[in-house]
Amino acid sequence: MKPHGPIPPEFAADAVLTLGGQRFERWIEAAGDTPLYVYDFAIVAARLKALRKAMPKALDVHYAIKANPLPELLAAIAPLVDGLDVASAGELERARGVMAADRISFAGPGKRDNELDAAICAGATINVESFSEAQRALAVGRARGIQPRLAVRVNPDFELRGSGMKMGGRASPFGVEAEHVPELVRMIRAGGADWRGFHIFAGSQSLDTQAIIDTQAATLDLAARLVKQAGAVPPLVNLGGGFGIPYFPGDLPVDVAAIGQALAARLRKLPKSLKGARFAIELGRWIVGESGVYLARVVDRKNSGGETFVIVDGGLNHHLAATGNFGTVVKRNYPVALAHRMQDAGEEVVTVVGPLCTPLDRLADRVLLPKVNVGDVIAIFASGAYGASASPGAFLGHAPVREMLVNIPG
Amino acid sequence: MKPHGPIPPEFAADAVLTLGGQRFERWIEAAGDTPLYVYDFAIVAARLKALRKAMPKALDVHYAIKANPLPELLAAIAPLVDGLDVASAGELERARGVMAADRISFAGPGKRDNELDAAICAGATINVESFSEAQRALAVGRARGIQPRLAVRVNPDFELRGSGMKMGGRASPFGVEAEHVPELVRMIRAGGADWRGFHIFAGSQSLDTQAIIDTQAATLDLAARLVKQAGAVPPLVNLGGGFGIPYFPGDLPVDVAAIGQALAARLRKLPKSLKGARFAIELGRWIVGESGVYLARVVDRKNSGGETFVIVDGGLNHHLAATGNFGTVVKRNYPVALAHRMQDAGEEVVTVVGPLCTPLDRLADRVLLPKVNVGDVIAIFASGAYGASASPGAFLGHAPVREMLVNIPG
Helix, strand or coil, rough: CEEEECHHHHHCCCCEECCCEEHHHHHHHHHHHCEEEEEHHHHHHHHHHHHHHHCCCCEEEEEEHCCCHHHHHHHHHHCCCCCECCCCCHHHHHHCCCCCHHHHEEECCCCCCHHHEEEEEEECCCEEEEEEHHHHHHHHHHCCCCCCCCEEEEEECCCCCCCCCECCCCCCCCCCHHHHHHHHHHHHHHCEEEEEEEEEEECEECCCCCHHHHHHHHHHHHHHHHHHHHHCCEEEEECCCCCCCCCCCCCCCCHHHHHHHHHHHHHHHCCCCCCCCCCEEEECCHHHHEEEEEEEEEEEEEEEECCCEEEECCCCCCHHHCCCCCCCCCCCCCCCECCCCCCCCCEEEEECCCCCCCCEEEEEEEEECCCCCCCHHHECCCCCCCHHHHHHHHHHHCCCCCCEEEEECC | CCCEEEHHHHCCCCCCCCCEEEEEEHHHHHCCCCEEEEEEEEHHHHHHHHHEEEEEECCCCEEHHHHCCCCCHHHHHHHHHCCEEEEEEHHHHHHHHHCHHHHEEEECCCCCHHHHHHHHHEEEEEEEEEEEHHHHHHHHHHHHCCCHHHHHHEECCCCCCCCCCCCCCCCCCCCCCCCHHHHHHHHHHHCCCCCEEEEEECECCEEEEHHHHHHHHHHHHHHHHHHHHHHHCCCCCCCCCCCCCCCCCCCCCCCCHHHHHHHHHHHHHCHHHHCEEEEEEEEEHHHHEEEEEEEEECCCCCEECCCEEEECCCCCCCCCHCCCCEEEEEEEEECCECCCCCCCCCCCCEEEEEECCCCCCCCEEEECCCCCCCCCCCEEEECCCCCCHHCCCCHHHHCCCCEEECCCCC
16 A cells, blocks of 8 residues: 545545535536546635735736646636746747736747747747847847847756756756856847846745745845846846645645745845846746646456556546656655545555556556445546646547636636 | 667668658658658558568568557558557547458557447457456447457466566556456357457567567467367457567667567467467557657757757657656667768767756757757657657647658558
């Protein structure tokens, strides 16, 4: 038997899994069938409310749409945040549908000319990742007769401790190393661009509160140093994000109140060089991750080699990360439950697998559940981020996964 | 510096990468742009020809379309093989477009009733994976008034040594354990189905020729034992596949001539119980894997922490396996080259990354190449199987990858 991760607090006390005040079956019926992702917007809204309460008032909050780009979700999130961050021309297009372009920023190490062109024509801010990208952006701006909005993505000389994905403190394709940033800022300003500031991202999915506090402090110090060298105050400093969510046994949520207090204290004692700058944090997973549940129905069960397998109608084709095939070395179990018997005592140890003809398709490994029958629904929690859009949906020719947003405001 | 895998023989001597007698640029132009998969059908045809020559005449050859389900490729392969193996109703639909249903078989551990129904109505063979699935299939057949074609997928009590994916010899969601197979065959026959035989798959992607020979022998022994116990001669015994292709440094191709000779010898000395049965092997990756090249264009290059990064316009969103995120624990480099300077001496060590904002998006780690410039095209070889269809194409909102089949017969 192996443990599974913690069920998010909004669902942990359910006898029968309930989303938006309705039992899960209601949403399966509305969607037509399993497999299905359901995202409960009330959880997204609650996370954003808690974040706003914890963080300094002047701090902007951005949503990184890569975490979950579902159009209905973007439309509902947009009024609650100060900016959207995109990573491609495709995401830019989606973001523009719900947010003014001057509050959209575009990061990504390999932006093509047509992507730079789309961003400049729209009026979005481009986080430039290299000198040559800055030159290409300036050239596109000149060709279009439009002043491009350019920020500089900085490859910080430190990393976010405890990150699932380290993105600073090492050789990296992301951003420009701090020592070259002042020169790049001067080039951008001399080139006639509207310089929008810095984007400094040191890692993601950290559950270490103190590490996040330390990283934000180091990021502000770095920004101050860069401003001094560059000789210009950045309109905006995007401090990155990196707040993790609990996925695995023993994971505990980050303490956003503590992060907010520490950040407020730092912002009150800002060095003179940063006076006049705005600050933002950019979160994706933390905002939407716990709102989502993946629901798959049991098609078959069988015993083999003393192990009981429960086979459900969707797997790594829809939820690659839950099968441990997306950036994880050691496979551990996501939070999982039998949707209609969430509080019942465990009766058997089962391995939950998807329908794909590959041993990789394993959603939960030897977990203790109440007796599982064919037709039952298995719920995988913490599935609101990097789920449907980050999975090989066409693999083995199964139908695309359904996605449904519930508890939408208004 | 790290080595990369061996470039397939058909391309290894090219000065400029050539597919179907044309330089690679021709296909990029025809497709409109990079990123692009090009599959050279002449290589597929040559592999099948070599296979037919090596294998006993009476042996059927099946193509497992999960390896690459591109419709044009299926249409070109269908006349050259004896059967197509599918893993979902979606794949069944594609296969039916190019092959008579009685030469299509459907395997997969979690077939839903609507999938069983589609297969039975079409007249395809279902490889049943459990007793309850067999019962559901019989029920569907009765409801439809159609005699279902059912084979039994056997979970063998041995595994294919050296497999990238072990699928036998252990607790598994695939098939029915050998000891229960005779009972299942009797149930299927008593239930009025057209019993089509056995499907015995012990693993995949093995480069160990002797292991494949031993596994085929063990599979035939197992089939003989099962037939004796079941009391009926199977119309077809699908021996599975498992032939690997070279991906990584030091990998050598399997010796199909040796496999064919050993198999022919075994088939000549078949036990009486198996007289009258046909035999098939089922291959996917081995048939198409080396025909495919993934082409991505260099968008930017930069130095960071003493490392040179080459950023191309496609990555794990199109080719998850090449980034080491699909079933591999240790990341090694696929065969890679600078497409217009394949024979030139290495001049620099570079890391090739895709455009995604994640450190996972790494196509080649510290490989030695001639000087790489922006606008150059990087070729990743051995990309014909488990590429486009097995990758998260929607991730980060980039455009879908282009796919092109060249050298099509007729």
